[in-house]
Amino acid sequence: xxxxxxxxxxxxxxxxxxxxxxxxxxxxxxxxxxxxxxxxxxxxxxxxxxxxxxxxxxxxxxxxxxxxxxxxxxxxxxxxxxxxxxxxxxxxxxxxxxxxxxxxxxxxxxxxxxxxxxxxxxxxxxxxxxxxxxxxxxxxxxxxxxxxxxxxxxxxxxxxxxxxxxxxxxxxxxxxxxxxxxxxxxxxxxxxxxxxxxxxxxxxxxxxxxxxxxxxxxxxxxxxxxxxxxxxxxxxxxxxxxxxxxxxxxxxxxxxxxxxxxxxxxxxxxxxxxxxxxxxxxx
Amino acid sequence: xxxxxxxxxxxxxxxxxxxxxxxxxxxxxxxxxxxxxxxxxxxxxxxxxxxxxxxxxxxxxxxxxxxxxxxxxxxxxxxxxxxxxxxxxxxxxxxxxxxxxxxxxxxxxxxxxxxxxxxxxxxxxxxxxxxxxxxxxxxxxxxxxxxxxxxxxxxxxxxxxxxxxxxxxxxxxxxxxxxxxxxxxxxxxxxxxxxxxxxxxxxxxxxxxxxxxxxxxxxxxxxxxxxxxxxxxxxxxxxxxxxxxxxxxxxxxxxxxxxxxxxxxxxxxxxxxxxxxxxxxxxxxxxxxxxxxxxxxxxxxxxxxxxxxxxxxxxxxxxxxxxxxxxxxxxxxxxxxxxxxxxxxxxxxxxxxxxxxxxxxxxxxxxxxxxxxxxxxxxxxxxxxxxxxxxxxxxxxxxxxxxxxxxxxxxxxxxxxxxxxxxxxxxxxxxxxxxxxxxxxxxxxxxxxxxxxxxxxxxxxxxxxxxxxxxxxxxxxxxxxxxxxxxxxxxxxxxxxxxxxxxxxxxxxxxxxxxxxxxxxxxxxxxxxxxxxxxxxxxxxxxxxxxxxxxxxxxxxxxxxxxxxxxxxxxxxxxxxxxxxxxxxxxxxxxxxxxxxxxxxxxxxxxxxxxxxxxxxxxxxxxxxxxxxxxxxxxxxxxxxxxxxxxxxxxxxxxxxxxxxxxxxxxxxxxxxxxxxxxxxxxxxxxxxxxxxxxxxxxxx
Numbered sequence: 001x002x003x004x005x006x007x008x009x010x011x012x013x014x015x016x017x018x019x020x021x022x023x024x025x026x027x028x029x030x031x032x033x034x035x036x037x038x039x040x041x042x043x044x045x046x047x048x049x050x051x052x053x054x055x056x057x058x059x060x061x062x063x064x065x066x067x068x069x070x071x072x073x074x075x076x077x078x079x080x081x082x083x084x085x086x087x088x089x090x091x092x093x094x095x096x097x098x099x100x101x102x103x104x105x106x107x108x109x110x111x112x113x114x115x116x117x118x119x120x121x122x123x124x125x126x127x128x129x130x131x132x133x134x135x136x137x138x139x140x141x142x143x144x145x146x147x148x149x150x151x152x153x154x155x156x157x158x159x160x161x162x163x164x165x166x167x168x169x170x171x172x173x174x175x176x177x178x179x180x181x182x183x184x185x186x187x188x189x190x191x192x193x194x195x196x197x198x199x200x201x202x203x204x205x206x207x208x209x210x211x212x213x214x215x216x217x218x219x220x221x222x223x224x225x226x227x228x229x230x231x232x233x234x235x236x237x238x239x240x241x242x243x244x245x246x247x248x249x250x251x252x253x254x255x256x257x258x259x260x261x262x263x264x265x266x267x268x269x270x271x272x273x274x275x276x277x278x279x280x281x282x283x
Numbered sequence: 284x285x286x287x288x289x290x291x292x293x294x295x296x297x298x299x300x301x302x303x304x305x306x307x308x309x310x311x312x313x314x315x316x317x318x319x320x321x322x323x324x325x326x327x328x329x330x331x332x333x334x335x336x337x338x339x340x341x342x343x344x345x346x347x348x349x350x351x352x353x354x355x356x357x358x359x360x361x362x363x364x365x366x367x368x369x370x371x372x373x374x375x376x377x378x379x380x381x382x383x384x385x386x387x388x389x390x391x392x393x394x395x396x397x398x399x400x401x402x403x404x405x406x407x408x409x410x411x412x413x414x415x416x417x418x419x420x421x422x423x424x425x426x427x428x429x430x431x432x433x434x435x436x437x438x439x440x441x442x443x444x445x446x447x448x449x450x451x452x453x454x455x456x457x458x459x460x461x462x463x464x465x466x467x468x469x470x471x472x473x474x475x476x477x478x479x480x481x482x483x484x485x486x487x488x489x490x491x492x493x494x495x496x497x498x499x500x501x502x503x504x505x506x507x508x509x510x511x512x513x514x515x516x517x518x519x520x521x522x523x524x525x526x527x528x529x530x531x532x533x534x535x536x537x538x539x540x541x542x543x544x545x546x547x548x549x550x551x552x553x554x555x556x557x558x559x560x561x562x563x564x565x566x567x568x569x570x571x572x573x574x575x576x577x578x579x580x581x582x583x584x585x586x587x588x589x590x591x592x593x594x595x596x597x598x599x600x601x602x603x604x605x606x607x608x609x610x611x612x613x614x615x616x617x618x619x620x621x622x623x624x625x626x627x628x629x630x631x632x633x634x635x636x637x638x639x640x641x642x643x644x645x646x647x648x649x650x651x652x653x654x655x656x657x658x659x660x661x662x663x664x665x666x667x668x669x670x671x672x673x674x675x676x677x678x679x680x681x682x683x684x685x686x687x688x689x690x691x692x693x694x695x696x697x698x699x700x701x702x703x704x705x706x707x708x709x710x711x712x713x714x715x716x717x718x719x720x721x722x723x724x725x726x727x728x729x730x731x732x733x734x735x736x737x738x739x740x741x742x743x744x745x746x747x748x749x750x751x752x753x754x755x756x757x758x759x760x761x762x763x764x765x766x767x768x769x770x771x772x773x774x775x776x777x778x779x780x781x782x783x784x785x786x787x788x789x790x791x792x793x794x795x796x797x798x799x800x801x802x803x804x805x806x807x808x809x810x811x812x813x814x815x816x817x818x819x820x821x822x823x824x825x826x827x828x829x830x831x832x833x834x835x836x837x838x839x840x841x842x843x844x845x846x847x848x849x850x851x852x853x854x855x856x857x858x859x860x861x862x863x864x865x866x867x868x869x870x871x872x873x874x875x876x877x878x879x880x881x882x883x884x885x886x887x888x889x890x891x892x893x894x895x896x897x898x899x900x901x902x903x904x905x906x907x908x909x910x911x912x913x914x915x916x917x918x919x920x921x922x923x924x925x926x927x928x929x930x931x932x933x934x935x936x937x938x939x940x941x942x943x944x945x946x947x948x949x950x951x952x953x954x955x956x957x958x959x960x961x962x963x964x965x966x967x968x969x970x971x972x973x974x975x976x977x978x979x980x981x982x983x984x
Contacts, residue, residue: 005784005786010786013781013784013787014787014788016781017778017781017782017787017793020778020797021793021796021797024796024797024799024800024858025796025799026822027800027808027811027812027815027858028799028800028803028808030811030814031803031807031808031811039501039517039519040517041494041497041498041501041517042494042497042498042810042814043498044494044495044498044814044817044820044821046822046825067326067327093699094699094700094703095700097696097697097699097700098696098697098699098700098701100696101693101696101697102697105690105693107686107687107690107693107694108683108686108687108690113697113701115972116701116704116709117700117704118911118912118972119965119969119972120704120708120709120712121912121915121916121968122915122964122965122968122969122972123708123712123715123961123965124919124940124943124961124964124965125919126921126940126943126944126947126957126961127711127712127715127716127718127957127958127961128708128711128712128715129337129341130341130715131710131711131712131714131715132707132711133341133342133345134345134714135706135707135710135711137345137347142347150703150707151707153703154703154704154707154708155707155708157700157703157704158704158912159908159912161700162908162909162911162912163867163870163905163908163909165908166871166904166905166906166907166908166909167870167871167874167905169904169905170874170901170904170905171874186692200869200870200871200873200874201870203870204866204867204870207866211801215804215805217333217334217806218334218337221330221331221334221338222334222337222338222341222342225328225342225347226328227328227329233804234331236804236807237331237333237334237806238303238329238330238331240331240332240333241301241303241332241513242301242332242355242513243493243511243513243514244493244497244513244514246303250807251807254803254804254807255803257803257804258799258802258803258804261801261802262795262798262799262802265794265795265798265802265866266791266795269791269794269795269869270791
């Protein structure tokens, strides 16, 4: 039985949401203004509405070609997509099984394992870049998307493990026990009962892992050696120069980089906000 | 490095650079021209400036660098010591002497000079008929300008822009031997003059950053600007260029720093690489760069009719080569701190000069004495053996063995994650942490044991009340983390609760809009926020002025005091951080049945009561990991601090990680000291997570 809110409550809630959204979007409007304005200067106007609208910045950012006349931006976009999707897939595959094991079984070393995952998050990234470079150099994985994916996926594991474990903990074990009694193996129970129920958490952690790779700059720059191996954040950072920043192109690039994230969120959000219909979990 | 012989007739030469636009085009044109005559294939790789130095210093010593690279000369002292550059083996001749001087380290020319850059006096031709030759004349002209037009805009807080003033007062940032005399009366007089020019005379706007300079000039609101040739392209108004004026107080001309762009050979370069370096540096290569790239080339035989280049040539006769000593960054950092505190009125010029010397002495102090590594190796051996012994002993325990074998297949589930974490996270960290036992100066390493830790923890360099001490910064970091997390979680959770109500319209749209701060790369939005907090032109002050019904914007210098600068960082980071907590809460809410909550409400409990006693307890287990991890990330949130307040004022808003960064990159490359900071950060977080477990009365993680 759904609760019926009173009219003032509905009005107030909507007003609050609209207000918060407006405040939240205000700084973003500057990014848009600079992206669509013909100048390369930073905008300090109060009203972030461009006096003149042009797509030149987007054309400049997208329309880059290498010496052989191949579409450079296209390759870099493809790099970013491949690396980020692979990071999400690999990151999730590494973390779901680990999170499930940590959530369900009390094997010796479980507590220590959990602590170790958390502890890795406390390593400040600055000290890691050069050792990682040496390590990948050793394995011959420099300048390769594989190396980058391995690093990113591993980086995203702890958050994913904790989020998924937290979620698995809330799923009643009764269902799995029933399936096991019916003769299902551990793997089958996990794959066909637990994973589908964990869709909201999988969506959140998948998005998170994707973002880990999608926005990262320093490692991508250090580990990748040529322009056609760059990912988009590296390209974007290229508009920040020694003496000044090409704000128009920088902002246009930021808009381009943000759009896929928004799209992905839009596509994934029904998994983690519309609720699950599997009656078994409720109550 | 890719070293194969291309076609039978030429070598493949890779060149790295950070040039853009016209300079990049000219570089590539010169590459094509050389390819046509030599048959060697020249490939260029453009590297973002922001990570260029790190990339050079990481790749070249491991033989993964290019054959040649183009860079300005200011890191040359360090590069020469690190073996990043291989000096030309034939004499480098025919260049302006000052460019050769800049490229010389320990008596040897380290590369082939290309072009020089320096600050100039630029002016709006519509506002200035006859450019001023002295600062008094400039001040007099500035007072005649219409309302709203600033006489002069220059980056008054930057040590690079302070250079010309310093030199006009007969002082300098660094002595030729790498020491510094920063507490002299001349230094103090230069600070006093800078304050007079930038603040007291009222002709310079507040917080004159590069962005403010561009904006005001394009709007016709800046008569003079002190900047370089890079300022000129894309300006909206007719711009004139001339040499910097004479400081009327001393009668000496302002002499800016001269930066020399050069092309360098790396130790593993293809033998043919030097040919291209020579070509690019002189004659045809120089002509192409001058004509197509608008560069002021070092080749003395190339002339240009570009007025900017001519002004540069005139200025070069009265310029000081940027020091290439590794101590330069330490001197600049010390001067920058003092400059800002004088301009803010917090210190007198004399006090500021004394401060600068004190900081420089700490930043450039001698390395701790070398420690004997043998006890350490013995200790390490005991540790490893003891660990192995412990494992062996535990392994003999029959009960444990039984449990392990019973759960043997469980380990397979966790093995992939565990293995990859060990190799790609733990191993690099241990390696990185080991750096904390070494001290570094200009490419030289020395084992010093725990000296860095003792220096930091015993507050040897600074009293614990100083913003540069570990304890002070730790306090700020803890405050920063706590306030942030409270705000992120409460705002994120409140929005998630609102946005799950089925009767809210367009829920999907609001949710998508509200995650935008998370989706847009934070290194651009953090800069937008910094612009919004500008004292004079920022939106925040304008809006506050309106809300408080002031006559015009509120004139609050956000970065002038700790509390406001901290707030500016906090607002930015909260804006960046709440969407993540909102998304996590939305996900976690799905495992909570609505029925219970509704039942509670139907039974007459209020919504708050239902939230507090039904929803919140069920949300907590799913949310706690996000809170613990979120606080760990906030603790190490470098970008916001570095880009928004930059530690202002007086390093007080610095957090541990940004301070560590400064020790590694801005205060003379104390990598070992910075690594010790990193290890201590790790230790603090470890203690935090242990106590977090205890605090909530159960195992969070």
